[in-house]
Amino acid sequence: MHRTANRSGYHWPLEAVGPVGERLLDAFKRLFDAFGPQHWWPADEPFEVCVGAILTQNTSWNNVSRAISGLKSKGLLNVDALYQVPVDSLAAAIRPAGYYNLKARRLKGFVDFLVSRHEGSLERLFSLGLESARQALLEVKGIGPETADSILLYAGGLPTFVVDAYTMRALRRHDLVDDDIGYEDVRALFMDYLASDVALFNEFHALWVALGKGFCKRGMARCDACPLRDL
């Protein structure tokens, strides 16, 4: 695989499989031209990514950001502290993130899983490899496919594609997929038709979110300013 440092400024592998891959790549180029590099995930270290991935379930990042700051200020943003802290204290600490009772249990469940099955080490988990680590994460109550893939890609540096509500909505609205397609099939679309590259998957997913925030919102029809217009 050649990593281009081409005149257009992209530094991702731009090969694609067939017309489907070319279309996805066209979307990527347009989004990058429109929004530029997104610098995801917004976190200082891998464990913070995991916590953020759970806290941001159906919740705006602004609220999550407050909760993360709260955890940091209380010294709770590490495996040992989260393992020890009572669930009610944790719930109070993440209050701004919403669903705080639910998410406190999910965070505890994730940390329990890390400690009991993987020696409290994310590196041990990720060393299982992409699909094995993914299966393991999906066993944890409160970690579904999107949360698992966010953790694997943005904390683990493993080449999986994250599909969220923004991605799904944009793909459907621009007729890149059928309306009734599911999570796993969309994930496979990106992974099968594009080069398996962490930097590309990182930027591409973040760009779908940028598009969703800017143009492809719920209740908004196809708009003239959308970078994917007439894709």
Add this chain to the structure above:
DNA sequence: TGCCAGGCCGGGT
């Protein structure tokens, strides 16, 4: 003011 936000689970068809 009501709707929306970077999901997932459990119970019911």
Add this chain to the structure above:
DNA sequence: ACCCGGCATGGC
């Protein structure tokens, strides 16, 4: 195999 209600705060 879907479908739906529940979970909760903060921004616009």
